[in-house]
Amino acid sequence: MPDALILAAGRGDRMRDQGLIKPLVPFLGVPLLERAMTVLARIGVRRIVVATGWQAEAVSEAARRYGARLGVEVEPVYAPDWERGNGASAAAAAGRFDRPFLLVMCDHLFEPEMLAKLAEQTPPARGLVLAVDRNLSHPLVDWDDVTCVRVEGAAIRAIGKGLPNPDGFDTGAFLLTPEALARLKEERIPSMTELVRRLAEEGRAQAWDASGYFWADLDRPDLLQRAEALWLAKIAGKAHDGPVSRRLNRPISVRLSRWFIRHRIRPMQITWLAFAMSVVAALFVAMPPWWAIAFGGILAQLASIVDGCDGEVARATYQESDYGGWVDAVLDRYADALLLGAMCWHALVHEMAGMSAVAAGLAALSGALINSYTADKYDGWMRKHQKAYRFRLGRDVRVFAFFLACLLDAPMALLVLTAAVMHLENLRRLWVVGR
Amino acid sequence: MPDALILAAGRGDRMRDQGLIKPLVPFLGVPLLERAMTVLARIGVRRIVVATGWQAEAVSEAARRYGARLGVEVEPVYAPDWERGNGASAAAAAGRFDRPFLLVMCDHLFEPEMLAKLAEQTPPARGLVLAVDRNLSHPLVDWDDVTCVRVEGAAIRAIGKGLPNPDGFDTGAFLLTPEALARLKEERIPSMTELVRRLAEEGRAQAWDASGYFWADLDRPDLLQRAEALWLAKIAGKAHDGPVSRRLNRPISVRLSRWFIRHRIRPMQITWLAFAMSVVAALFVAMPPWWAIAFGGILAQLASIVDGCDGEVARATYQESDYGGWVDAVLDRYADALLLGAMCWHALVHEMAGMSAVAAGLAALSGALINSYTADKYDGWMRKHQKAYRFRLGRDVRVFAFFLACLLDAPMALLVLTAAVMHLENLRRLWVVGR
Structure with missing residues (x-):
C-alpha cells in the first residue's frame, strides 16, 4: 500500500x-x-x-x-x-x-x-x-x-x-x-x-x-449537513435488513443516530438504552389494563428503532467492534425472551387462557430464539450464494407484529402466530441451506 | 505443496x-x-x-x-x-x-x-x-x-x-x-x-x-483393532467438551461410533436418531407417573450420548460438513426446548406448581437457548486467548442435570436451577469477553 x-x-x-x-x-x-x-x-x-x-x-x-x-x-x-x-x-x-x-x-x-x-x-x-x-x-x-x-x-x-x-x-x-x-x-x-x-x-x-x-x-x-444525512443513510442499511427495518425503523433511526452522535453518546450506551426500554415495555405488557399493554407495545417498537442506532453510530464514527455487535445481539435475545414471556403471562393471568397460553408461550419463545440461532448461518449462506431476500423474517418483523398485537390487545393470537411462523421459518432454513 | x-x-x-x-x-x-x-x-x-x-x-x-x-x-x-x-x-x-x-x-x-x-x-x-x-x-x-x-x-x-x-x-x-x-x-x-x-x-x-x-x-x-479405538478417542474429544462429555458421554459414544461405522450409518442419520430419541424422551417426561418421567430422563441422557457420535463418525470417515454440524446444533436446540417444555408441563399439570412453574419454565427455556446462542462467540474467544476451561457449562451438563432431576422426580428444582445457572453463566460470558 x-x-x-x-x-x-x-x-x-x-x-x-x-x-x-x-x-x-x-x-x-x-x-x-x-x-x-x-x-x-x-x-x-x-x-x-x-x-x-x-x-x-x-x-x-x-x-x-x-x-x-x-x-x-x-x-x-x-x-x-x-x-x-x-x-x-x-x-x-x-x-x-x-x-x-x-x-x-x-x-x-x-x-x-x-x-x-x-x-x-x-x-x-x-x-x-x-x-x-x-x-x-x-x-x-x-x-x-x-x-x-x-x-x-x-x-x-x-x-x-x-x-x-x-x-x-x-x-x-x-x-x-x-x-x-x-x-x-x-x-x-x-x-x-x-x-x-x-x-x-x-x-x-x-x-x-x-x-x-x-x-x-x-x-x-x-x-456538510446534507452529506451527513446521505452518508448515514448509506452505511445504515445492512444487506439483511428486513422489510420493517428498511421502511420504518431505518429512516427514523438514521435521524436519531445524528442526534446521538452530536451528543457524543457511545454505541454501547445506546445498546443498553434500547434494552432498558424493552425491559420497561415487558413490565407494562404484563399488566392487566389495555392502556398498559398498548403502551408496552409502543415502547417495544420504539426500542426496536433505537436498537438500530448503535450499529449506525459505531460505523459512522469508526467505533465498530465485534464485542459491541455481540452484546447487542445477546441483549436482543433477552429482550425477545422478556417480551414474549410478558405476553404469555398476560394471556395466562389476565385473560385466563390457561394451558393453551403456556403451550403457545413456550412454543413462541423457543421458535423466536431458535430463529435467531439459525440466522447467522442462514445469512452467511445467502451471502455466499448471492441470493436476495424476498422477505426476511427477523427481529424487525417480530417486534412489529408484537406492537400490533399489543394495540389490538390480542396476546394469544400473537403467541400462536409467532410460534407457527417462527418454527416454519426455521424448518424452511434447514431445508433451503441443505439443498 | x-x-x-x-x-x-x-x-x-x-x-x-x-x-x-x-x-x-x-x-x-x-x-x-x-x-x-x-x-x-x-x-x-x-x-x-x-x-x-x-x-x-x-x-x-x-x-x-x-x-x-x-x-x-x-x-x-x-x-x-x-x-x-x-x-x-x-x-x-x-x-x-x-x-x-x-x-x-x-x-x-x-x-x-x-x-x-x-x-x-x-x-x-x-x-x-x-x-x-x-x-x-x-x-x-x-x-x-x-x-x-x-x-x-x-x-x-x-x-x-x-x-x-x-x-x-x-x-x-x-x-x-x-x-x-x-x-x-x-x-x-x-x-x-x-x-x-x-x-x-x-x-x-x-x-x-x-x-x-x-x-x-x-x-x-x-x-488395526487397537488403533481404531485409539484414533477415534483422539479425534472424538473437542476442545470445548464439558466435564460430563469427557468423563461419561465420550467414552461410550466412541464405542457406539465404531458400531455405526461398521454398519455404514451416516452422520446425518445419527443426528436425526438422537433427535428422535429426545422427542420420545420429552413425551415420557410430560406424562404423570414416576416411571415415565424417570424413563424419559434416561432416554434423554442416552440421546445426549448418541448425539456425540455424528461428529465422531463424520471425522473418522472424512464426511465432515458445515451443514451437518449446523443441523446437529439446530436440532439440539429443538431437543432442549422440547425437554424443558415437557418438564414445565409436568410441573404445571401433574404437580400443580401453578404460576411459578410457568415463570420457571420460561426462564429456564430462555436461559438454555441463549446459553447456546452465546456459546459460539464465547468458545471462539476462549480459543483466541488460549484459555483452558475450568468447567464448561454446556449441553452435556444441562442434559445430565435433567436426567438426575427426572430420576428424583424433581421438575421444579430442575427448572429453577437451570434458569438461575444459565442466566448467571450468560451474564458471566458477557462480562469476561468484554474485559
Missing part, C-alpha cells in the same frame, strides 16, 4: 466565518482530518504526510494525535505559501516520497474502498491518476464550484471549473508520482487543476473511473 | 491370511489407501503416484477411483520386483518427480498435520528427511517389528530393527529427493531402511522430530 499526502492547508473561507478550522470540523462527530486519516489507515496506508498552512500549529498537533492512536507514521509539513493554492500546499511535501502515493483533500469524504482501488492503479511515468466520477447527477455536487474533466479513453483531455460538455467530476483523490509532485515546486504551479492540465497536454494525466463510490466535497457548511 | 508417492505394493502377509488386499482393508470404514490419499489431498497434495505390486490391478483401479473423487491426479506404477522389498517398490517410481516429494507407506496411519509439517522441511542435497517419533512409549508400537533409529542432532546415525539404545522410531513417512529415489533403482537397494543407512553414512539422512503427532503402523489385524 502506498504512502499518502493529505492537503489540510486551506482556510476554508466559507467555514471560517463560523469560527472553525476546516480540518478539525466534525463530520458525524469525527473531525474531517481524523476521518481522512482513519480511512487511509483502514486501507493499509502506514505513513501519512499532512500539508498544513492556516492554523498550522493546531492542525499539526491534531494530526500527530490521530496518528498515534491509529498507529500510522505522521509527518506534518508547513507550506509557507499555502495561500497561493492547493498546488503550492502540496509542493511543500516535494522530496518526501520515492514512489507513487495517494493524495487526498482533507475536506473531501471518500469511501475506503474507493481509495483502496485507486491505490491499485499504475500512474503514467512522471504523471498522475485522478479519480473521476462519471455520474453527472451526483446529489452533493455544487455545479458552480465543482471541477469538471473531459476524457478520451483513460486520458484526461481537459480540466477546469465550468468546462462545457464535461465527462465527469474531479473527486479530489489522486495517485501521484514523486516527479509530478516535484514539478509543482519547480514550476511554481499554484493548483492541482493546473498540474493536471499541464500533464494532460503531455499525455501523463490518466482518469480512473470512480463512479458508484461515495465521495463528497464538504466545502460549504450546508453541503 | 510437494507431490507424493504411496507404497501400496506389499502383500501384507499377516492380513492376506484373512483373504484381504492390504491397501483396501477398511480402517474405521475407510480403506487404508483411500485414507492415505484423503490425508494427502487435505494438506494440499495435487499429484499422487501409487506404487503397486501384489493385486496391482485392483489397487490401481481403486486408486484411480479415489483420486477422481478427491480431485487429485493419480499415477499408478507397477513395481515388477516388489517382492524384493519396499525399496524395490519405490524404485518403480524413479524419474516421476523433479523436486522433493512425500513418501508414505499405505498401511500406516498419519495425522494430516504431521505430513503437512514434514512437507515444509528441506532435505539435504540428494538425501532425505525421515519423520522420527522420539516418544519411545508409543502405545501401538510392536517392539519386535518396529524400525528404530539413532540420531545425533538432526542427523541419522544408525537405523534398523532391534537396534540397541534407539532414540526413536521410523514412522514410515519421508520427504525424499528425486536423486535419492533414483539411487534406489541404480543400486538395486531392496528396502527404504537400507537406503537410509547408505545416505546416513554420507550425512544425507536427516531426522525430523514427529513426536506428539498420531501415527501407527497397521501391519497386523490386532494392531
Whole structure:
C-alpha cells in the first residue's frame, strides 16, 4: 500500500466565518482530518504526510494525535505559501516520497474502498491518476464550484471549473508520482487543476473511473449537513435488513443516530438504552389494563428503532467492534425472551387462557430464539450464494407484529402466530441451506 | 505443496491370511489407501503416484477411483520386483518427480498435520528427511517389528530393527529427493531402511522430530483393532467438551461410533436418531407417573450420548460438513426446548406448581437457548486467548442435570436451577469477553 499526502492547508473561507478550522470540523462527530486519516489507515496506508498552512500549529498537533492512536507514521509539513493554492500546499511535501502515493483533500469524504482501488492503479511515468466520477447527477455536487474533466479513453483531455460538455467530476483523490509532485515546486504551479492540465497536454494525466463510490466535497457548511444525512443513510442499511427495518425503523433511526452522535453518546450506551426500554415495555405488557399493554407495545417498537442506532453510530464514527455487535445481539435475545414471556403471562393471568397460553408461550419463545440461532448461518449462506431476500423474517418483523398485537390487545393470537411462523421459518432454513 | 508417492505394493502377509488386499482393508470404514490419499489431498497434495505390486490391478483401479473423487491426479506404477522389498517398490517410481516429494507407506496411519509439517522441511542435497517419533512409549508400537533409529542432532546415525539404545522410531513417512529415489533403482537397494543407512553414512539422512503427532503402523489385524479405538478417542474429544462429555458421554459414544461405522450409518442419520430419541424422551417426561418421567430422563441422557457420535463418525470417515454440524446444533436446540417444555408441563399439570412453574419454565427455556446462542462467540474467544476451561457449562451438563432431576422426580428444582445457572453463566460470558 502506498504512502499518502493529505492537503489540510486551506482556510476554508466559507467555514471560517463560523469560527472553525476546516480540518478539525466534525463530520458525524469525527473531525474531517481524523476521518481522512482513519480511512487511509483502514486501507493499509502506514505513513501519512499532512500539508498544513492556516492554523498550522493546531492542525499539526491534531494530526500527530490521530496518528498515534491509529498507529500510522505522521509527518506534518508547513507550506509557507499555502495561500497561493492547493498546488503550492502540496509542493511543500516535494522530496518526501520515492514512489507513487495517494493524495487526498482533507475536506473531501471518500469511501475506503474507493481509495483502496485507486491505490491499485499504475500512474503514467512522471504523471498522475485522478479519480473521476462519471455520474453527472451526483446529489452533493455544487455545479458552480465543482471541477469538471473531459476524457478520451483513460486520458484526461481537459480540466477546469465550468468546462462545457464535461465527462465527469474531479473527486479530489489522486495517485501521484514523486516527479509530478516535484514539478509543482519547480514550476511554481499554484493548483492541482493546473498540474493536471499541464500533464494532460503531455499525455501523463490518466482518469480512473470512480463512479458508484461515495465521495463528497464538504466545502460549504450546508453541503456538510446534507452529506451527513446521505452518508448515514448509506452505511445504515445492512444487506439483511428486513422489510420493517428498511421502511420504518431505518429512516427514523438514521435521524436519531445524528442526534446521538452530536451528543457524543457511545454505541454501547445506546445498546443498553434500547434494552432498558424493552425491559420497561415487558413490565407494562404484563399488566392487566389495555392502556398498559398498548403502551408496552409502543415502547417495544420504539426500542426496536433505537436498537438500530448503535450499529449506525459505531460505523459512522469508526467505533465498530465485534464485542459491541455481540452484546447487542445477546441483549436482543433477552429482550425477545422478556417480551414474549410478558405476553404469555398476560394471556395466562389476565385473560385466563390457561394451558393453551403456556403451550403457545413456550412454543413462541423457543421458535423466536431458535430463529435467531439459525440466522447467522442462514445469512452467511445467502451471502455466499448471492441470493436476495424476498422477505426476511427477523427481529424487525417480530417486534412489529408484537406492537400490533399489543394495540389490538390480542396476546394469544400473537403467541400462536409467532410460534407457527417462527418454527416454519426455521424448518424452511434447514431445508433451503441443505439443498 | 510437494507431490507424493504411496507404497501400496506389499502383500501384507499377516492380513492376506484373512483373504484381504492390504491397501483396501477398511480402517474405521475407510480403506487404508483411500485414507492415505484423503490425508494427502487435505494438506494440499495435487499429484499422487501409487506404487503397486501384489493385486496391482485392483489397487490401481481403486486408486484411480479415489483420486477422481478427491480431485487429485493419480499415477499408478507397477513395481515388477516388489517382492524384493519396499525399496524395490519405490524404485518403480524413479524419474516421476523433479523436486522433493512425500513418501508414505499405505498401511500406516498419519495425522494430516504431521505430513503437512514434514512437507515444509528441506532435505539435504540428494538425501532425505525421515519423520522420527522420539516418544519411545508409543502405545501401538510392536517392539519386535518396529524400525528404530539413532540420531545425533538432526542427523541419522544408525537405523534398523532391534537396534540397541534407539532414540526413536521410523514412522514410515519421508520427504525424499528425486536423486535419492533414483539411487534406489541404480543400486538395486531392496528396502527404504537400507537406503537410509547408505545416505546416513554420507550425512544425507536427516531426522525430523514427529513426536506428539498420531501415527501407527497397521501391519497386523490386532494392531488395526487397537488403533481404531485409539484414533477415534483422539479425534472424538473437542476442545470445548464439558466435564460430563469427557468423563461419561465420550467414552461410550466412541464405542457406539465404531458400531455405526461398521454398519455404514451416516452422520446425518445419527443426528436425526438422537433427535428422535429426545422427542420420545420429552413425551415420557410430560406424562404423570414416576416411571415415565424417570424413563424419559434416561432416554434423554442416552440421546445426549448418541448425539456425540455424528461428529465422531463424520471425522473418522472424512464426511465432515458445515451443514451437518449446523443441523446437529439446530436440532439440539429443538431437543432442549422440547425437554424443558415437557418438564414445565409436568410441573404445571401433574404437580400443580401453578404460576411459578410457568415463570420457571420460561426462564429456564430462555436461559438454555441463549446459553447456546452465546456459546459460539464465547468458545471462539476462549480459543483466541488460549484459555483452558475450568468447567464448561454446556449441553452435556444441562442434559445430565435433567436426567438426575427426572430420576428424583424433581421438575421444579430442575427448572429453577437451570434458569438461575444459565442466566448467571450468560451474564458471566458477557462480562469476561468484554474485559
